[in-house]
Amino acid sequence: MNISQAAKQAGLTSKALRYYESVSLVIPGRNPNGYREYSPAEVETLRFIQRARSSGFSVEEVGELLQLYRNPARRSHDAKLLVREKIEQVEEQLRNLKEMRSNLRALADACAGDDSPHCAILDQLAGGESR
């Protein structure tokens, strides 16, 4: 299968597939004309990558997941550990974003939002009172 077909099957772009090859995640064979030829198994691996990426794993972490996927002597404990670490990272990002949001809400609430130049948002960013 050609690169663009494989990309479509996996919900990715051709560029992403070339990138994943460059970082040794999926290295397809080549036709005599030099075109990449993706086997059905490689397309499955690409779908694996797409799902793992959209669950928040970095490309490097996807590489670790793929190593487990390809290793018949794996222990499911190791996969679960990766997922739990990712959950904790996501939760930290959630905490950070929630703090930003409450911060922003306080700014917005303090500002009249009218045609006057007086603005509590700019005042607070400038002076930092009651932050």
Added chain:
Amino acid sequence: MNISQAAKQAGLTSKALRYYESVSLVIPGRNPNGYREYSPAEVETLRFIQRARSSGFSVEEVGELLQLYRNPARRSHDAKLLVREKIEQVEEQLRNLKEMRSNLRALADACAGDDSPHCAILDQLAGGESR
């Protein structure tokens, strides 16, 4: 004030200050020896930038906030609009992260996490059933 002192006062790094200068946010004067010389007002602006950045605004958006800050004919409405847009962006990120988290939790819950190679996490990433 020298760059490292100004950076310390603002809670930033010297490198960041040079970067902010390169993108025209704060352009300090120069001493005869070529060193950057930050005025107290410029240090205040740097603190403004630091607070806006830690509230989630991009460098480009901070530039817009600074334009308002420096414009005595501004309308507070415009500042409030920027803040509300940022709140919506933050909330979309929160939604995405929460979906990731529930996704990850489902993966983790389905996996025994023992010494066996059978792993529901890898199965689901591979096959996509019950995602």
Added chain:
DNA sequence: GTTGACCTTACCCCCGGGGCAGGCTAAAAA
């Protein structure tokens, strides 16, 4: 005078690709 701390510019690096240039190749239309 010399040492160490600070400053300067200039370069490459991170992630995860996007976009484009220039050149082949394959498939479809005339």
Added chain:
DNA sequence: TTTTTAGCCTGCCCCGGGGGTAAGGTCAAC
């Protein structure tokens, strides 16, 4: 058959927001 169009190839620069480091100038203390 020829031409057009579409798809593929590699290689390069770009994004944010700086971090790290190198090579060199400067300043203050001892």
